[in-house]
Amino acid sequence: MQPLRISNATRVLAETQDEYYALAIRDEEISGVNHMTSVWEPTPKELADLASGGAVRLTILGTGHPPVMITTQPAPE
Template sequence: MQPLRISNATRVLAETQNEYYALAIRDEEIGGVNTMTSVWEPAPREMADLANGGAVRLTIIGTGHPPVMLTTQPAPEGE
């Protein structure tokens, strides 16, 4: 998956770290909890995997698992 530029991004993580993708995020508050939201686009192979009953996999670096949330969003209008 490739990170996309999220609308109304509030900052970009790893912008100057060449070994990582720059990740545009939007800082938000959801139900009184601070969150950081990013948008990702599946590659064609990943879209095929999902269409054929595959699943989304989340990998956390390290040994502690932070709270996470995976959702979907509709395609931008006009596409």
């Protein structure tokens, strides 16, 4: 998957770390809980994998697993 620039991004993570993708995120507080949201676009191969019954995989670097949420969003108009 390739990271996209999220609308109303509030910061960019790993902007100067060449070994990682720069990741634009939007910081929000929703119902008193801090959220950091990013947007990703599947590659054509990943779309084909999903269409043929594949799944989304989430990898967390390190040894602690933070709370995460994976959702979809509609295609841009």
